Structure formats: structure tokens, C-alpha cells
Amino acid sequence: MKILKLILKNSLRHKLRTFLTICGIAIAVIAFGMLRTVVTAWYAGIEASAADRLITRQAVSFIFPLPYTYKDKIANVEGVDQVTFATWFQGVYIDKNQFFPRLAVDPETIFDVYPEWIVTPEEKATFQRERNSCIIGEDIAAMYNLEVGDAMTLEGDIYPGDWQFIIRGIYKKRDQTVDGTGMFFHWDYINERMKVDDPIRVGEVGWYIVKIKDPNQSAEVSRRIDELFLNSSAETKTETERAFQQGFIASFSSIITAMNFMSFVIIGIIMLVLGNTMIMSSRERTREYAVMKTLGFSTPHLTSLILGESMFISFLGGGLGLFLLFPLIEGFGMVVPKNWFPIFNLEEITIVLAASSAILVGIVAAIFPIQKAIRTKIVDGFRFVG
Amino acid sequence: MPPLIQIQDVSKSYMRDSFEVPVLNNINLDIEEGEFMALMGPSGSGKTTLLNLIAGIDKPSSGKIKVSDTDISQLSETALAKWRANNIGFVFQFYNLIPVLTAYENVELPLLLTPLSKKERKKQAETALEIVGLADRMKHYPKQLSGGQEQRAAIARAIVTDPLVIIGDEPTGDLDKNSAEEILTLMERLNKEFKKTLLIVTHDPHAAERANITKHIDKGDLV
Ligand SMILES: Nc1ncnc2c1ncn2[C@@H]1O[C@H](COP(=O)(O)OP(=O)(O)OP(=O)(O)O)[C@@H](O)[C@H]1O
Numbered sequence: 008m009k010i011l012k013l014i015l016k017n018s019l020r021h022k023l024r025t026f027l028t029i030c031g032i033a034i035a036v037i038a039f040g041m042l043r044t045v046v047t048a049w050y051a052g053i054e055a056s057a058a059d060r061l062i063t064r065q066a067v068s069f070i071f072p073l074p075y076t077y078k079d080k081i082a083n084v085e086g087v088d089q090v091t092f093a094t095w096f097q098g099v100y101i102d103k104n105q106f107f108p109r110l111a112v113d114p115e116t117i118f119d120v121y122p123e124w125i126v127t128p129e130e131k132a133t134f135q136r137e138r139n140s141c142i143i144g145e146d147i148a149a150m151y152n153l154e155v156g157d158a159m160t161l162e163g164d165i166y167p168g169d170w171q172f173i174i175r176g177i178y179k180k181r182d183q184t185v186d187g188t189g190m191f192f193h194w195d196y197i198n199e200r201m202k203v204d205d206p207i208r209v210g211e212v213g214w215y216i217v218k219i220k221d222p223n224q225s226a227e228v229s230r231r232i233d234e235l236f237l238n239s240s241a242e243t244k245t246e247t248e249r250a251f252q253q254g255f256i257a258s259f260s261s262i263i264t265a266m267n268f269m270s271f272v273i274i275g276i277i278m279l280v281l282g283n284t285m286i287m288s289s290r291e292r293t294r295e296y297a298v299m300k301t302l303g304f305s306t307p308h309l310t311s312l313i314l315g316e317s318m319f320i321s322f323l324g325g326g327l328g329l330f331l332l333f334p335l336i337e338g339f340g341m342v343v344p345k346n347w348f349p350i351f352n353l354e355e356i357t358i359v360l361a362a363s364s365a366i367l368v369g370i371v372a373a374i375f376p377i378q379k380a381i382r383t384k385i386v387d388g389f390r391f392v393g
Numbered sequence: 394m395p396p397l398i399q400i401q402d403v404s405k406s407y408m409r410d411s412f413e414v415p416v417l418n419n420i421n422l423d424i425e426e427g428e429f430m431a432l433m434g435p436s437g438s439g440k441t442t443l444l445n446l447i448a449g450i451d452k453p454s455s456g457k458i459k460v461s462d463t464d465i466s467q468l469s470e471t472a473l474a475k476w477r478a479n480n481i482g483f484v485f486q487f488y489n490l491i492p493v494l495t496a497y498e499n500v501e502l503p504l505l506l507t508p509l510s511k512k513e514r515k516k517q518a519e520t521a522l523e524i525v526g527l528a529d530r531m532k533h534y535p536k537q538l539s540g541g542q543e544q545r546a547a548i549a550r551a552i553v554t555d556p557l558v559i560i561g562d563e564p565t566g567d568l569d570k571n572s573a574e575e576i577l578t579l580m581e582r583l584n585k586e587f588k589k590t591l592l593i594v595t596h597d598p599h600a601a602e603r604a605n606i607t608k609h610i611d612k613g614d615l616v
């Protein structure tokens with residue numbers, strides 16, 4: 008009990024130094040938590056992808072289109088349940104800095120292949136019937152305060168000109184992992200206008216999304232699809248949605264690796280911050296430790312004294328950091344565009360990692376001062392001049 | 394009855410760089426129980442070194458130190474720490490109180506190593522503080538005390554465990570004349586009234602007069 012009191016008193020001896028150390032640890036814990044959250048949010052997209060969907064794209068690059076005529080051919084491949092397709096429309100809605108995916112799709116099949124976008128049967132029926140209608144995600148509806156019946160005008164870039172759509176449905180997300188920022192309209196509507204504006208581009212589709220009957224057959228079905236178009240002018244590359252997502256993320260992998268690495272560098276920095284404080288404190292107390300040893304205190308006492316102080320500071324710093332991390336992550340999640348990270352939550356694993364790092368830091372920072380205090384002979388401790 | 398402290402053929406040398414520097418040469422000295430001994434000698438003659446050996450905070454290079462039949466030169470570090478806690482009260486020239494603890498807490502500190510209850514510790518620490526005349530300064534921190542008061546608190550800390558021997562390394566060395574006088578009177582009282590064995594190092598012949606016996610040391614030899 009008394010030792011605890013002495014630990015407390017020792018910690019508060021240099022109030023400013025202790026305070027700054029605690030703040031340093033708190034800031035580091037916050038930075039660690041933020042980085043880890045971004046990393047986990049990034050991978051959440053992969054986790055959420057469906058296992059029974061394949062993506063068929065142009066073999067050379069995702070940016071080259073495929074012929075519309077492939078649709079029926081793919082549908083006939085053994086193992087394929089349903090085929091839909093999409094084309095990247097892009098365009099600008101109001102503010103060109105506000106980005107959300109805008110896709111030209113097949114209204115007959117898109118919501119069957121993507122059951123995670125939930126629309127009512129009435130919405131779906133109206134959407135399929137009206138050629139200039141669109142369906143938007145609930146997050147976009149909320150962001151722009153849009154309702155069913157409202158008009159949305161896109162300024163085309165890939166498909167030049169003004170394009171007007173009427174909202175006929177707002178899809179709900181099946182769960183938190185689903186992107187709620189999509190906008191979908193008729194591929195036909197675009198295609199018809201291309202017949203007049205740019206006939207070369209008629210009948211072009213961005214990519215196909217293939218729902219397969221058995222997820223375990225994904226490799227074979229992919230191979231069959233790609234074999235079908237071998238030696239044609241537009242060869243295909245088919246892979247699972249997950250692999251596709253991973254490939255997409257892989258192009259950012261160096262950033263992710265850097266973030267991962269940084270988050271652990273930060274732990275190293277906290278160790279140095281606290282280690283430095285502990286070394287300074289212990290150095291100043293060399294004489295006091297010699298006095299305590301003279302009185303008969305020995306290794307376990309000095310260890311608990313120094314370790315206790317180190318843990319006390321790292322606990323306060325880690326606690327403060329975690330305490331602030333919650334509202335910060337929440338605030339960050341609100342500011343960050345929804346379609347970047349559908350889920351931006353403080354994961355349990357992040358909390359556990361941050362907390363255990365704080366404990367680890369407390370222990371590691373104490374090792375050197377403890378060793379020093381124990382090894383210093385009493386007579387040398389008294390002869391020590393700071 | 395054999396002497397309380399028996400120092401037999403004790404030598405001590407320190408390594409400085411790779412040279413062995415002899416500090417004490419074949420010291421033989423007996424200290425009887427209840428004695429108040431003063432140790433004098435020029436600076437660097439090895440007084441502190443000898444005290445440290447007797448107090449068990451340093452070990453002789455050769456020879457034996459027996460304190461009430463325990464050969465402390467044979468004890469392990471841990472055993473020695475325990476032995477010090479039970480048998481030695483050390484008073485330093487520069488008081489060496491723990492600055493974040495009050496006078497009372499400083500005096501209580503050595504008792505934390507004993508199995509005494511909180512209540513018993515309180516009683517014992519208060520008694521020690523009363524003996525040194527600091528009962529009204531218990532809640533004060535070292536920096537709120539004068540040098541003489543600090544040294545009295547340090548003496549209370551040294552006697553609170555009721556040790557066999559009280560050892561003082563120039564306990565009045567940093568004090569003005571009046572405070573030094575107080576401390577010496579207190580030590581004399583510990584010796585006469587409480588029958589404590591005392592061993593102090595001093596440079597002050599006046600202080601040495603208070604002891605029953607004075608020994609001189611020069612360049613590591615008793616003279
Ligand atoms: N831990 C040590 N390491 C190396 N040399 C030491 C150590 N302790 C003491 N010495 C040396 O031993 C010699 C005797 O030192 P000691 O402190 O015993 O002298 P002293 O008689 O107490 O002197 P003073 O009156 O100045 O306190 C000195 O030369 C000192 O430098």
C-alpha cells in the first residue's frame with residue numbers, strides 16, 4: 008500500500024514532465040488507433056465481398072470495354088446462374104470534388120445479382136419501366152437531401168452532355184459493410200444516345216458480374232468464360248469479386264504497408280518517450296535508491312517502484328488516448344466520404360492492440376532503469392553526482 | 394562477553410581503471426556493545442569505506458567482519474539487505490531523506506520491511522520522532538525543515554527499527570554549530586539513555602570528545 012503511495016508521489020514529482028509524457032503517449036495511441044482503423048476499414052471491403060460472384064473484365068485492362076453481345080454467351084456457360092453488367096459513367100453531380108460511383112447498369116438483373124442493395128418490388132418495377140429513372144443509395148439520398156421523384160442532372164465527361172434522371176428508388180444497405188453511395192441508371196438510355204452522339208461506342212459494356220451456382224466452382228467457371236473469348240478482339244479476364252477487390256487494393260498495397268509499418272513505429276516512439284522520462288527520473292533518484300537499499304530495500308521493491316511508475320504513466324497516457332480515440336474515430340468516420348470506407352469503426356482488435364501496446368510500453372520503458380537501479384552498488388550510488 | 398563488532402584483518406581496495414588502489418590495510422578493531430566510538434582521520438584516509446564495510450553496504454576485499462556473531466562478509470546481497478534492515482541505523486552527512494515523503498513517512502519507511510501493522514508502525518515512528526524532538530514537525534516535507542531538523546528526522550529513521558548499531562558518517566558535517574551541538578547531545582542520549590552502540594566519523598575534535606573512545610585512521614591504517 009505504501010509503495011503505491013510512493014509510486015504516485017514519485018510520478019507527480021515533475022508534474023509538467025509527467026503531464027507531457029502522458030500527452031505524448033495519448034497522442035501516439037490516437038495516431039496508432041487511427042492508422043489501424045484505416046487499415047482495417049480498407050480490408051473490410053474484401054471481407055464483405057461475395058464469394059459467389061465473378062467479375063469478367065477486358066483482359067488487358069479494366070478501362071477497356073467489352074461487347075454487349077457477351078452477355079448471352081456468358082449466361083450459357085455451365086455453372087453460371089445469372090449475368091449482369093455495368094459501365095462506369097462517372098460524370099459530375101453538382102460538385103466535381105464530391106465523388107460517388109455512378110454506373111449504367113442492366114435494370115432487369117442488377118438487383119438480383121446484388122441482393123445487398125435492398126429495393127422494394129415497386130421501386131424495382133418502376134425503375135425497370137422508366138428509361139430515364141435511377142436508383143440511388145440511402146447515404147447519397149441523405150447527403151444531398153434527395154427523395155423519390157426528385158430529378159438529378161449529371162454533367163457527363165466520359166459521356167459528354169447533360170443527363171437528367173428521375174429518382175425512382177432509394178436502396179437500403181443490407182448491413183454496415185455495404186456501400187450506400189451508389190447511383191444506378193439504365194445502360195440502354197446511355198447506349199441509345201451514343202447511337203446519335205458517338206456511334207463507335209454503341210454496344211459497349213464496362214464489365215460483367217456473373218453470379219455462379221456453386222462458389223467452389225469459381226475457378227472452373229472463370230476458366231470456361233475466358234476460354235470462350237480466347238483469340239477474339241476482346242479477350243476477358245474473370246476472377247472472383249474478392250480477388251478483384253484484392254487486386255484493386257493491391258494497387259494501394261504500398262500505402263497500406265506503410266500505414267501498418269507506421270502504426271508500429273509509433274509504438275516504438277512511445278517507448279522512447281516514456282523510456283526517456285523513466286531514465287531521467289531514475290537517474291535523478293540514484294542517491295535515493297542507494298538510501299533505500301541501505302535501509303534494506305532490495306530488488307523486488309525497487310522493481311515495483313520503478314515499474315509501477317512506468318505503468319502508471321503509460322496507463323494514464325493510454326487511457327486518455329483511447330478515451331479520445333472513440334469520438335475522434337466517430338468524427339473522422341463522418342467526415343470521410345462514405346464510399347471510401349463503408350465501415351469506419353474502432354475495431355475491438357484495435358482497442359486491444361492499443362491497450363496492450365500501452366502495457367508493453369510501460370514494461371519496456373522500465374527495464375533499463377530497473378536494471379540500472381539494481382546493478383548500481385550502494386557506495387557508487389552515494390558517490391554519484393547527477 | 395565478546396565484542397559486538399569484531400573487525401579482523403580487513404583490507405579493502407578499489408579498482409580504478411585497471412589499477413588496484415588499496416584503501417584499508419589489515420584493519421583490526423573491536424567495538425564493545427554500548428560503546429560510543431568516534432573515528433577521525435584526514436580526508437581520503439578510508440573512514441567512509443570502513444563505515445560502509447561495518448554497515449554491510451560494501452564488502453571487504455579480504456578479512457572478516459563479525460557483528461554479534463554473524464560474519465557479514467559471507468552474506469549474500471539479499472541476506473545482507475535483510476541484515477542491514479534489522480541491525481543497522483545509518484545517518485548520513487547530507488541527511489538523505491526522501492524528498493517526496495513527509496518526516497513521518499521517511500521515518501516509517503524502514504518499518505515497511507517489517508511485519509508490523511500500520512498501527513504499530515505509527516506508534517513506533519511517532520516514538521522515534523518524539524525522541525529526536527520532531528513530534529510537531531511530522532507532517533513537514535524535508536524542504537520545509539532546517540538542516541538540523543532534517544538530520545534529526547534522519548536519526549529518527551535510523552533508530553526506528555531499534556537497530557544494534559547506529560552508524561553516522563560525519564552526521565554534523567553539514568550543520569552549523571548549534572545544530573551540530575543538538576545532534577551530538579541527541580547521540581549521547583541514545584548511547585547513555587537507550588544503551589545504543591554508536592560509531593561516528595567526524596572531523597571535529599569537539600564532537601569526538603563526546604564519544605567514550607576515539608580511533609584515528611591514516612592512509613588506511615589504524616594509528
Ligand atoms: N566506490 C569507490 N570507488 C573507487 N574509489 C573509491 C570508492 N570509494 C572510495 N574510494 C577511494 O578510497 C579512498 C578513501 O575514500 P573514503 O571515502 O573512505 O575516505 P574518507 O576518509 O571518508 O574521506 P572524507 O573525509 O573526504 O570523507 C579515496 O581515495 C577514494 O577516492
Ligand SMILES: [Mg+2]
Nearest residue numbers: 440441442562
Ligand atoms: Mg568520508
